[in-house]
Amino acid sequence: MKLKINMWTGILDIVNCVLFAMSWFVIFGAAFSDATTGGNSTSGAGAFFYIMAWVGVVLNIIALVRSKKANISIVGPILGIIGSALFGVTAALAFPALVVLIIATVFTMLQHPAKNAVTK
Numbered sequence: 001m002k003l004k005i006n007m008w009t010g011i012l013d014i015v016n017c018v019l020f021a022m023s024w025f026v027i028f029g030a031a032f033s034d035a036t037t038g039g040n041s042t043s044g045a046g047a048f049f050y051i052m053a054w055v056g057v058v059l060n061i062i063a064l065v066r067s068k069k070a071n072i073s074i075v076g077p078i079l080g081i082i083g084s085a086l087f088g089v090t091a092a093l094a095f096p097a098l099v100v101l102i103i104a105t106v107f108t109m110l111q112h113p114a115k116n117a118v119t120k
Contacts, residue, residue, distance in 0.1 A: 001070050002111050010108040011065040013080050013101045016056050020087050020094045023049045056084030076108030
């Protein structure tokens with residue numbers, strides 16, 4: 001059985017990988033812009049990336065619960081939770097979050113049966 005939530009979770013994890021890779025450039029660009037203009041766009045730019053990270057955590061938790069009920073391996077959603085939470089705690093962990101999310105996406109999209117699943 002394949003779950004659509006796992007497909008959408010994998011897609012969001014890929015989108016978050018791209019966003020997290022861009023985040024430092026966007027946040028530093030906003031900080032330099034703030035320094036020259038006296039504005040305060042850095043917090044708004046950072047907030048967007050943090051919101052996306054925590055949306056990823058929530059979606060991965062939903063995928064984890066549904067995968068567990070459907071006897072699908074939960075390795076992908078667990079790694080997705082870890083990867084999204086790494087960035088959600090601090091943007092300084094963007095690189096480790098990227099690596100974990102790439103691995104999470106692969107496992108989430110595979111949707112292998114769990115090892116203890118009963119075949120019918």
